[in-house]
Amino acid sequence: MIKKINTAIVLESVLKSAPLSRAQISEFTGLNKATVSSLVQDLIDSHLVIEIGPGESSGGRKPVMLLFNRSSGYAIGIDLGVNYIRGVLTDLEGTVVTSRELTLKAQAAQDVLPILTECIETLIAAMPDSPYGLVGIGIGVPGIVNDRGDVLFAPNLGWTQVPLESMIEERFSVPVTIDNEANAGAQGEQKYGAGRGIPHQIYVSVGIGIGTGIILGKELYKGASGFSGELGHLSIEMNGKPCRCGNLGCWELYASENALLEAAAPLGFADLESLLAAAEAGDQRIIALFRQIGECLGAGIANIVNVFNPDVVIIGNRMSRAEAWIGAAVREAVDRRTLSYHRERLRILFAELSEQSAVRGAAYYAISRFFTKIKGGA
Secondary structure: OHHHHHHHHHHHHHHHHOOEEHHHHHHHHOOOHHHHHHHHHHHHHOOOEEEEEEOOOOOOOOOEEEEEOHHHOEEEEEEEOOOEEEEEEEEOOOOEEEEEEEEOOOOOHHHHHHHHHHHHHHHHHOOOOOOOOEEEEEEEEOOEEOOOOOEEEEOOOOEEEEOHHHHHHHHHOOOEEEEEHHHHHHHHHHHHOOOOOOOOEEEEEEOOOEEEEEEEOOEEEOOOOOOOOOHHHOEOOOOOOEOOOOOEOEOHHHHOHHHHHHHHHHHOOOOHHHHHHHHHOOOHHHHHHHHHHHHHHHHHHHHHHHHHOOOEEEEEOHHHHHHHHHHHHHHHHHHHHOOHHHHOOOEEEEOOOHHHHHHHHHHHHHHHHHHHHHHHHO
């Protein structure tokens, strides 16, 4: 047990601080040099650590520097949207090796699952040879997921009680992690994007609907039953439009990509890409629609800020591409509607990973689960 714990400590040092030498690991961890040398050799034999040559000498013999072997295995991340499937293959540091994006024209599970499977198969086919191969698959979905990976309710997909985790595990025989897409997005931005090093942050995923991932004290907050973050279904209009969730006046009905498309339909626009192009070309009608969406988005974010008092709110997913036309309206609405003490240090950011936040976060779930297993069984 002590050896397992110490091996995990050494591996964590390499993951966080590489390149570094055996002597530096001993200094950082407090473990004696002989123990570190033995444990490092075990990690080299396990293909998790590699030697990359000599470093700078401090007077004696040059130390041999160590690096985590990020190509010892690979992970797949999937962002399952309402009208798309986005997938990435990453190495064990989360660097994207290849990616795939497919359009969904139907949302029923029986229509989506074959496309999802084909996407995963394509990514696996592109995977280089490695000691550990595919270590896992992470999938973010726009709905409520339980701790067994069942999609209990995804209103914009029309899914209820879909045992997605067990279905994908049975098909591919690797560990699978299913979570809400906004939670995955929050993890992606915290690990690789705009949220790095920020303790209290709310990620707002704005696509066909709206979801939120809540990180407090650098930890993902999931609530008593694991279902927190459905802030797209905050009621912002007492007797407003009916929502697929069964409520009236939900925030996502007024501030999402879907709300934008509904408003733009009478003007002859049917997709976000054409609206972005029109705004870029200076179409004032479309710019006004984007501003309207930004104001509604800011109104909901103000409620979040007043409740959670975060350091930052990060706007991600497809509508993050419209930052140039919604950014000012969002910030103005938040300034008008939040308590002064809450907005004193608040920053409104747009996702550094743009539309890739959730898919990168989903891959991170698979990587994190692999490391937990390795450290526990080292």
